Amino acid sequence: MARKVAAKGRARFRRETPEDRRRQLGEAALRCIVKHGNAGVSVRQIAAEAGVTQGLITHHFGEINELVAYAFDIMAEGLLQSLLKAVEDAEPTPQKRLDAFINVSFSPMLFDRDVLGVWVVFWGLVLHSQRMSSSQQNEYSGYVAAVEGLLADLAADEGFAIADIRLTAVAFTALLDGLWLAWCLNPASFKPDEGAQLCRNWVEGLRRGAYA
Amino acid sequence: MARKVAAKGRARFRRETPEDRRRQLGEAALRCIVKHGNAGVSVRQIAAEAGVTQGLITHHFGEINELVAYAFDIMAEGLLQSLLKAVEDAEPTPQKRLDAFINVSFSPMLFDRDVLGVWVVFWGLVLHSQRMSSSQQNEYSGYVAAVEGLLADLAADEGFAIADIRLTAVAFTALLDGLWLAWCLNPASFKPDEGAQLCRNWVEGLRRGAYA
DNA sequence: AGAGAAATTATAAGATCGTATAATATTGAA
DNA sequence: TTCAATATTATACGATCTTATAATTTCTCT
Numbered sequence: 001m002a003r004k005v006a007a008k009g010r011a012r013f014r015r016e017t018p019e020d021r022r023r024q025l026g027e028a029a030l031r032c033i034v035k036h037g038n039a040g041v042s043v044r045q046i047a048a049e050a051g052v053t054q055g056l057i058t059h060h061f062g063e064i065n066e067l068v069a070y071a072f073d074i075m076a077e078g079l080l081q082s083l084l085k086a087v088e089d090a091e092p093t094p095q096k097r098l099d100a101f102i103n104v105s106f107s108p109m110l111f112d113r114d115v116l117g118v119w120v121v122f123w124g125l126v127l128h129s130q131r132m133s134s135s136q137q138n139e140y141s142g143y144v145a146a147v148e149g150l151l152a153d154l155a156a157d158e159g160f161a162i163a164d165i166r167l168t169a170v171a172f173t174a175l176l177d178g179l180w181l182a183w184c185l186n187p188a189s190f191k192p193d194e195g196a197q198l199c200r201n202w203v204e205g206l207r208r209g210a211y212a
Numbered sequence: 213m214a215r216k217v218a219a220k221g222r223a224r225f226r227r228e229t230p231e232d233r234r235r236q237l238g239e240a241a242l243r244c245i246v247k248h249g250n251a252g253v254s255v256r257q258i259a260a261e262a263g264v265t266q267g268l269i270t271h272h273f274g275e276i277n278e279l280v281a282y283a284f285d286i287m288a289e290g291l292l293q294s295l296l297k298a299v300e301d302a303e304p305t306p307q308k309r310l311d312a313f314i315n316v317s318f319s320p321m322l323f324d325r326d327v328l329g330v331w332v333v334f335w336g337l338v339l340h341s342q343r344m345s346s347s348q349q350n351e352y353s354g355y356v357a358a359v360e361g362l363l364a365d366l367a368a369d370e371g372f373a374i375a376d377i378r379l380t381a382v383a384f385t386a387l388l389d390g391l392w393l394a395w396c397l398n399p400a401s402f403k404p405d406e407g408a409q410l411c412r413n414w415v416e417g418l419r420r421g422a423y424a
Numbered sequence: 425a426g427a428g429a430a431a432t433t434a435t436a437a438g439a440t441c442g443t444a445t446a447a448t449a450t451t452g453a454a
Numbered sequence: 455t456t457c458a459a460t461a462t463t464a465t466a467c468g469a470t471c472t473t474a475t476a477a478t479t480t481c482t483c484t
Contacts, residue, residue: 015450015461037340038250038333042441053463058443060461113321117339121250124332126397127325128249137398144401171410174390175383181393182386185338186349189356190382198383205417227480229429255472265433270473272431 013052022070024061025050029071033121034114041121068195069131072122076139082109084146094153101150102199105176106192116184144169151206161212168211175202225264234272237262238283245283245333246326252254253280253333281343284334288351296358306365313362314411317388318404328396356381363418373424382424387414 016024028050032040032188040046043064047054065110083104090100125132148169155162162168179195205211228236240262243250252258255276259266295316302312309315316322337344360381367374374380391407402410417423 004386011450013449013462018461021461022420033329037232037336042440044440054442055444055464056462064442083308113339117336120332120336120339123393124249124329124336127329129389133397137400140394140398140401167402167406167410168413170394171387171413174394174410175387176390177393178386178388178390179383181335181389182352182382185345186352188349189352194379196378198386201380201383201423202414202417205414205420205422207418208420208422210420210422211413223480225432225479230431233431254470256470264471267434267474268432276472 018060021056023074025052025057025067026071026074027061029067030075033071033118037117038121038124065125065129065131068122068125069129069135072132072135072139075118076135079110079115080139080142080146087150089145094150094157098150098154099200101147102196105156105180105199106196111180111183111195113184113194116180131178144173147173153168154203158207160207160209162206165212168183168206171211172199172202175199223286230272233268235286237264237269237272237279238286241279241283242287242330245330249329250333250336260418270414277337277341277343280334280337284344284347284351287330288347291322291327292351292358298364299358302328302333306362306369310362310366310415311412313359314408317392317411318408323392323395323404325396325399328392340362356385359385366415367418370419372421374418375424380418383423384411384414387411 025046026130029041030045032042032045032049034040042159043054043057043066046064046067047057050056057064062068065185083101086100086104087097090096122132122136126136127133144166148165151162151169151172152165155165176199179190182189183192183195215378233333241253241258244254244257244261245275246252248257253276255266257268258276258279259269262268269276269279273282295313298316299309302308334344334348338348339345356378360377362373363384365378367377388411391402391410394401394409395404
């Protein structure tokens with residue numbers, strides 16, 4: 001029989017692989033941030049949310065900032081994958097793919113106040129932490145690159161000119177983020193469908209040579 | 213002689229009008245937020261920054277959230293006034309006025325990481341506080357209304373159509389905010405001048421009927 | 425000059441925070 | 455089955471936080 005198992009023979013805690021536990025803690029951190037914003041970034045709250053004791057966070061991450069940065073990474077990665085999957089599931093024409101990208105951007109999966117709440121906390125940290133800043137740069141460049149690919153394909157297919165494709169992708173990204181931000185802060189200002197239409201209008205400007 | 217003045221005859225503190233003191237505390241709060249982000253939102257830090265004791269904040273604002281909301285109001289008001297002044301100082305044609313608006317938006321006064329740092333803290337609170345949310349709605353609607361006026365004047369002057377002027381102003385506002393956010397989080401991604409150019413491109417799309 | 429109103433300080437209480445340390449339980453492998 | 459590695463808990467410490475209350479100081483007004 002096992003040497004030191006609790007009286008009833010039932011283990012008092014589960015021993016997880018570091019990888020699994022780190023992910024559990026990261027997801028618990030995200031839930032705490034959703035619930036309480038910046039106030040949710042706390043060793044004690046996150047440990048309670050994950051159902052473990054505080055020491056475990058120190059053990060796996062050292063300082064709490066490292067956990068938050070990790071949480072940012074898994075969330076950013078997940079969202080980008082969702083976006084790209086929606087694009088890949090669309091019919092393989094540049095028009096349909098860009099349309100799918102716009103539509104999923106304004107779907108409840110992304111157009112969600114809870115999601116913005118997490119990002120706002122991250123942004124606040126990015127401005128004061130080198131570690132968070134490099135994570136954000138990585139995430140941002142991947143996102144812009146995806147947009148750039150969509151726009152370049154459309155321009156090639158339809159034969160219109162874009163002077164600086166990277167900058168143009170930056171602008172479209174900014175429009176998406178700006179609409180997302182505005183709607184989440186004030187959902188009465190416009191409807192998600194209207195936001196998607198404004199993006200299609202932007203693309204129409206692109207077609208008409210406004211960025212040539 | 214005065215009854216209870218300190219030995220040297222020098223007053224140990226100044227008695228200010230509530231209005232003045234509230235403003236001093238609000239400005240101290242902004243400096244703390246610039247320096248430390250969310251961590252700067254603290255009765256003790258703000259009181260120290262303003263050179264007073266903690267109790268004074270309770271006395272003038274009750275709870276600290278009220279002070280932060282007040283700080284948001286004075287900052288938003290100041291920025292909007294600066295924007296509008298730049299517009300009024302421009303030559304009185306719709307083109308020059310819109311240009312002035314774009315240029316000042318990308319000037320160091322607004323295109324500033326410190327300014328965004330304050331804003332990000334506010335956004336985080338807006339998502340979790342009714343009081344902050346109503347302040348933000350007020351600020352946002354004033355801002356969009358200003359943009360709407362500029363765009364409407366341009367459209368009338370040049371004779372092009374805009375289907376929904378309010379929504380179009382929302383889009384332009386979102387583009388400005390999105391570029392501001394992206395640059396502040398990652399100043400290497402583009403130069404302020406390039407951001408201004410992207411806004412002018414957006415206006416060019418407007419001229420070409422993309423929002424008709 | 426003096427008194428009263430109110431701005432300000434001074435002080436304290438209790439909660440929560442991050443991190444360090446030592447003790448303990450679980451699990452894979454010998 | 456036993457052992458050893460280490461994941462996990464348990465506990466403690468000092469700092470900082472918000473808020474409440476009472477004492478003190480300033481300043482205006484008569």
